[in-house]
Every structure is written in structure tokens, then in C-alpha cells.
Amino acid sequence: MTRYALITGASSGIGLALAEALARRGRSLILVARQRDQLESIAIELTQRFGVEVLFRACDLGEPLRLSGFLLELEEGERQIDLLVNCAGMGTSGPFLAQDWMTEQDLIEVNILALTRLCHALGNSMALQGGGQILNVASVAAFQPGPWMSTYYASKAYVLHFSEGLREELKSCGIKVSVLCPGPTRTAFFGTAQMDTVKLERQQLMSPEEVALHTVRALAKNKAIIIPGRRNRWLAFSPRLSPRWLTRKIAGAINKAYCPR
Numbered sequence: 001m002t003r004y005a006l007i008t009g010a011s012s013g014i015g016l017a018l019a020e021a022l023a024r025r026g027r028s029l030i031l032v033a034r035q036r037d038q039l040e041s042i043a044i045e046l047t048q049r050f051g052v053e054v055l056f057r058a059c060d061l062g063e064p065l066r067l068s069g070f071l072l073e074l075e076e077g078e079r080q081i082d083l084l085v086n087c088a089g090m091g092t093s094g095p096f097l098a099q100d101w102m103t104e105q106d107l108i109e110v111n112i113l114a115l116t117r118l119c120h121a122l123g124n125s126m127a128l129q130g131g132g133q134i135l136n137v138a139s140v141a142a143f144q145p146g147p148w149m150s151t152y153y154a155s156k157a158y159v160l161h162f163s164e165g166l167r168e169e170l171k172s173c174g175i176k177v178s179v180l181c182p183g184p185t186r187t188a189f190f191g192t193a194q195m196d197t198v199k200l201e202r203q204q205l206m207s208p209e210e211v212a213l214h215t216v217r218a219l220a221k222n223k224a225i226i227i228p229g230r231r232n233r234w235l236a237f238s239p240r241l242s243p244r245w246l247t248r249k250i251a252g253a254i255n256k257a258y259c260p261r
């Protein structure tokens with residue numbers, strides 16, 4: 001029976017690079033995101049290049065009813081999924097009180113609720129199958145509070161702590177859980193978050209392909225927390241060295257510099 005890796009956020013950026021890296025290793029895939037046409041052409045390309053089966057499903061993970069429909073389809077389809085990659089995510093930037101509430105709610109729905117629900121649904125299927133693997137995508141932002149991107153940073157802190165908790169809980173069911181914490185990476189993320197992309201382009205950003213390569217290697221070793229790049233490992237570690245008031249000030253000053261005016 002074919003076993004699939006289900007990847008959310010596979011239509012672009014890190015999710016797409018992870019899909020390609022896994023297909024290259026012979027993995028059959030189920031790709032999920034909102035942009036149907038994009039998913040279709042990625043599925044065709046990956047099948048042609050790597051000879052693996054690639055299915056796709058357009059689904060807005062910010063809409064709980066659509067996610068329910070998708071989960072029901074998965075249950076009825078009886079496809080074995082032994083790797084779940086929760087990569088779909090979005091950010092917002094700027095003063096919290098000035099944010100459009102619906103966008104903030106979307107962020108929480110996608111970054112937190114959908115990710116948690118997928119872990120619950122597919123975690124249960126994996127437990128019945130006797131095991132599997134889950135990779136949740138957080139960020140180096142998860143290690144500190146982030147004024148001017150407060151909701152985003154807090155959502156990623158949730159993903160980091162939730163994933164670490166699950167890792168211990170699910171060991172006995174044969175399910176391995178890892179969390180990926182990338183640093184700034186060259187993707188559409190910053191544009192979606194309305195950040196200053198011109199300024200960001202001047203920074204040293206990792207490519208999504210570099211992040212994906214590091215990640216699939218670390219996944220094979222069942223690493224708990226995956227942080228690609230030495231600079232990013234330092235970014236994740238450094239908040240432990242300074243008092244929290246200083247960490248907040250530094251993160252706030254950096255975020256403010258890239259915020260919409």
C-alpha cells in the first residue's frame with residue numbers, strides 16, 4: 001500500500017521546497033494549499049521529474065468547515081499518511097490595534113488551529129497504523145516575544161511548545177514529532193505580511209531549498225528542534241542570554257524597522 005507525506009503550504013516557499021526534497025527521495029505526496037492551479041502544476045512537475053505519485057487538494061485551512069470536509073475525505077479515502085508536514089502559515093506586521101481583525105483571526109486559524117487539528121486527526125490515524133512522523137513549522141520567532149508582530153511570534157511559540165509536548169506524548173505510539181524553526185528565508189512570506197521587502201532583500205536570507213535540504217536530513221535523524229543555519233541557531237539561543245525586557249526591546253526595534261509605516 002502506498003504511503004503518503006501530506007504537506008500543507010506546498011504551493012510556494014518552504015513547503016514547496018520540502019515537497020520537492022521529499023519527492024526527490026521517492027516519497028509519494030499529498031499537497032495542500034489554497035491555490036489549486038499552482039498545486040496542479042507542481043504535482044505534474046514533481047511526478048514527471050521524480051516518478052512519484054503526487055495528489056493535491058485545494059483547501060483554505062483558515063476555514064474550519066473546509067478543513068472538516070478535507071479530513072472527512074482523507075478518512076473515507078483510506079490513504080495511509082505516515083508523514084504530516086504542517087508548513088502552511090502567514091504573518092502580519094505593524095501595530096496590533098491597527099490590524100484588520102479578520103486577518104489576525106486567519107493567522108490564528110491557520111498557524112495554530114488548523115495545525116493542531118491536523119496533528120490530532122492524522123496523529124490518531126498514525127497511532128492506529130502503528131507509527132508515523134510529524135513535522136510542524138515554527139520559526140526562530142518562536143523563542144522570544146515580538147512586538148509589532150506580536151500575534152505571529154506568539155503563534156510560533158505555540159507551535160514550538162505544542163510540538164515539543166507532543167514529541168514526548170506520542171513516542172509511545174511510535175510517532176516521531178519534530179519542529180522546524182527557520183530564520184528569515186527568501187519566500188513570499190514577507191510580502192504577505194506587508195513587510196518592507198526592499199529592505200529585507202538587503203539581508204542575508206536563506207533559500208527555501210537550503211532550508212528543505214537541512215530539514216529532510218534532520219528529519220531522517222529524528223531531531224527534535226530543527227534550526228537550519230548557524231546564524232539562525234544563534235538567533236534562537238541568544239534570547240536566553242539577555243533579560244526578557246532587553247529581548248523584547250531588541251525584537252521590537254528590529255520588527256519596527258521592517259513594518260509598514
Ligand SMILES: NC(=O)c1ccc[n+]([C@@H]2O[C@H](COP(=O)([O-])OP(=O)(O)OC[C@H]3O[C@@H](n4cnc5c(N)ncnc54)[C@H](OP(=O)(O)O)[C@@H]3O)[C@@H](O)[C@H]2O)c1
Binds near residue numbers: 138181
Ligand atoms: N520565510 C520566512 O522567513 C519564514 C521564517 C520562519 C518561518 N516561516 C514559516 O514557514 C512557513 C511557510 O512560509 P513561507 O516562508 O514558505 O511563505 P509562503 O511562500 O508565503 O508560503 C506560505 C504557504 O502557506 C499556504 N497558506 C497560507 N495561508 C493558507 C490558508 N489559509 N490555507 C491553506 N494554505 C495556506 C500558502 O498557500 P496558498 O497561498 O496557495 O494558500 C503557501 O503555500 C510558514 O509557517 C511561515 O510562518 C517562514
